[in-house]
Amino acid sequence: MEAIIVRNLNKTFRVYHERYGTLKGLLLSFRRARYEDICSLRNVNLSVEAGQTVAIVGQNGAGKSTLLGILSKVYRPTSGEVIINGRVSALLELGAGFHPDLTGIENIYLNASILGLSRKEVRRRMGDIVEFAELGEWIDAPIRTYSSGMVMRLGFAIAVQVDPDILLIDEVLAVGDEAFQQKCYRKVQEFQKVGKTIVFVSHDMEAIRAVAHRAVWLDRGEVRADNGVEEVLAAYLESCRQSEDETKR
Amino acid sequence: MLRDFAELWRYRELVLNLVIRDIKVRYKNSVLGFFWSLLNPLLQVATITVVFKFIMNVKIPNYSAYLLSAFLPWTFFQMSLLDSSMSILMHGDLVKKTYFPREVLPVSIVISNFVHFILAMMLFFVYLLVLGTPILVTWLLLPFVVIIQLLLTLGISFFISCLNVFYEDIKYMMTVLLTVVFYCTPIIFLVEQIYYSDRIPMAYQGFILKFFYLNPLSMLMIAYRKLLLPPFNAVGITDLGLRWGYLGIAAFTSLIIFLAGYAFFNSKKWQFAELV
Numbered sequence: 001m002e003a004i005i006v007r008n009l010n011k012t013f014r015v016y017h018e019r020y021g022t023l024k025g026l027l028l029s030f031r032r033a034r035y036e037d038i039c040s041l042r043n044v045n046l047s048v049e050a051g052q053t054v055a056i057v058g059q060n061g062a063g064k065s066t067l068l069g070i071l072s073k074v075y076r077p078t079s080g081e082v083i084i085n086g087r088v089s090a091l092l093e094l095g096a097g098f099h100p101d102l103t104g105i106e107n108i109y110l111n112a113s114i115l116g117l118s119r120k121e122v123r124r125r126m127g128d129i130v131e132f133a134e135l136g137e138w139i140d141a142p143i144r145t146y147s148s149g150m151v152m153r154l155g156f157a158i159a160v161q162v163d164p165d166i167l168l169i170d171e172v173l174a175v176g177d178e179a180f181q182q183k184c185y186r187k188v189q190e191f192q193k194v195g196k197t198i199v200f201v202s203h204d205m206e207a208i209r210a211v212a213h214r215a216v217w218l219d220r221g222e223v224r225a226d227n228g229v230e231e232v233l234a235a236y237l238e239s240c241r242q243s244e245d246e247t248k249r
Numbered sequence: 250m251l252r253d254f255a256e257l258w259r260y261r262e263l264v265l266n267l268v269i270r271d272i273k274v275r276y277k278n279s280v281l282g283f284f285w286s287l288l289n290p291l292l293q294v295a296t297i298t299v300v301f302k303f304i305m306n307v308k309i310p311n312y313s314a315y316l317l318s319a320f321l322p323w324t325f326f327q328m329s330l331l332d333s334s335m336s337i338l339m340h341g342d343l344v345k346k347t348y349f350p351r352e353v354l355p356v357s358i359v360i361s362n363f364v365h366f367i368l369a370m371m372l373f374f375v376y377l378l379v380l381g382t383p384i385l386v387t388w389l390l391l392p393f394v395v396i397i398q399l400l401l402t403l404g405i406s407f408f409i410s411c412l413n414v415f416y417e418d419i420k421y422m423m424t425v426l427l428t429v430v431f432y433c434t435p436i437i438f439l440v441e442q443i444y445y446s447d448r449i450p451m452a453y454q455g456f457i458l459k460f461f462y463l464n465p466l467s468m469l470m471i472a473y474r475k476l477l478l479p480p481f482n483a484v485g486i487t488d489l490g491l492r493w494g495y496l497g498i499a500a501f502t503s504l505i506i507f508l509a510g511y512a513f514f515n516s517k518k519w520q521f522a523e524l525v
């Protein structure tokens with residue numbers, strides 16, 4: 001069964017040149033607010049089997065984050081169809097909604113409810129979260145006193161508690177130190193074992209080779225390749241090398 | 250719209266957590282902490298008492314109580330609208346990176362202001378006991394007026410928070426507009442003072458009354474006053490009492506504004522992530 005089906009997906013963003021000009025543009029019709037339509041995704045077709053792990057690669061601005069944004073319902077498609085079967089948890093940013101003045105515990109409740117967990121569920125899993133985040137006593141301190149690594153560990157610890165059928169991960173794992181990354185990938189592998197569907201964006205070729213079943217290469221909003229990991233990575237890296245050579249010349 | 254409402258209900262814990270956050274954070278780094286929530290209305294009560302009891306020397310007994318009975322609900326209305334105008338832009342990172350029903354943001358802001366309003370009202374009841382005004386049966390009807398005001402405030406918040414994403418001028422417009430509305434609404438004056446004023450020609454009296462009675466906000470302010478306090482006695486003006494029919498109209502208008510605001514917000518809310 002397919003966990004994710006994307007058909008003929010297009011996404012266009014309207015970018016205004018001057019944001020504050022929009023009301024003026026409305027009032028003075030002779031001076032229309034200037035804008036550009038930027039096509040971020042073009043006719044994307046994709047289907048992901050339940051239990052599969054798919055890596056999305058591509059250069060900056062290729063539409064990777066936009067695609068994950070649409071799968072997690074943050075953005076609406078301009079046209080096309082998206083079908084999702086199962087509960088989705090999107091890790092587009094760790095620790096969304098964290099407030100620096102609140103303690104670790106208070107922020108856990110807040111962040112977890114943004115991810116869709118109830119207070120009751122959080123209370124039950126509090127022990128797991130604190131343990132995974134390795135925060136110990138710090139959990140009662142305001143998080144402005146935390147190091148950035150601690151904030152990230154806490155964010156990830158909460159996100160993995162959501163127990164989704166489908167996990168969407170956007171580069172968030174690339175930022176931590178070695179130990180943190182190892183820990184995250186172990187968690188990802190645990191998810192794979194219990195048959196969860198994972199779609200992740202990454203520039204870390206090692207990590208992709210280690211966990212992905214399949215890779216999709218996005219190039220300027222279009223699917224350039226969709227195949228086994230090795231084939232796609234080889235083609236993608238080759239094209240990167242070529243464009244680098246061109247800029248050198 | 251029902252589906253949107255069901256989704257909002259599913260996220261009610263997020264609303265609750267945002268309200269808790271708002272109240273905790275507001276006074277987190279102040280020495281007096283939550284006491285500020287009480288101190289603000291306390292200062293308003295004290296100022297208005299001093300001004301109208303000792304300086305202005307109005308001939309209506311307990312005039313300060315009549316003013317405060319409308320002034321405190323007005324503060325709730327005003328603060329909710331000012332805060333909610335920025336509610337979506339302030340949470341731009343959240344809107345860009347996570348899925349949740351967007352109306353959670355203005356709704357939680359209105360509710361956290363509502364909590365402060367309830368605190369202020371409790372203080373006001375103590376004030377009434379100190380003044381020695383009678384305890385009235387009509388107090389039991391207050392929850393209905395409060396609910397109507399909540400609907401009206403939410404409805405307008407939906408419009409403002411949504412429009413401010415597209416045109417940031419809305420926030421500045423609100424500051425100016427609210428000042429005008431404040432003086433056009435019977436808050437620091439009584440409807441009766443205008444109605445019986447010698448400067449208003451007889452022919453316009455009916456029109457003036459309609460102006461106050463048909464506007465849901467001013468009708469609510471009048472209702473608070475009439476339900477909280479007994480009819481006043483003064484030379485030359487008599488209390489006009491509460492016109493229930495007009496309160497019914499205000500309830501209906503507020504409901505319409507609420508539904509229209511929510512529908513408008515829903516029609517735009519998935520564009521926010523692209524604009525903030």
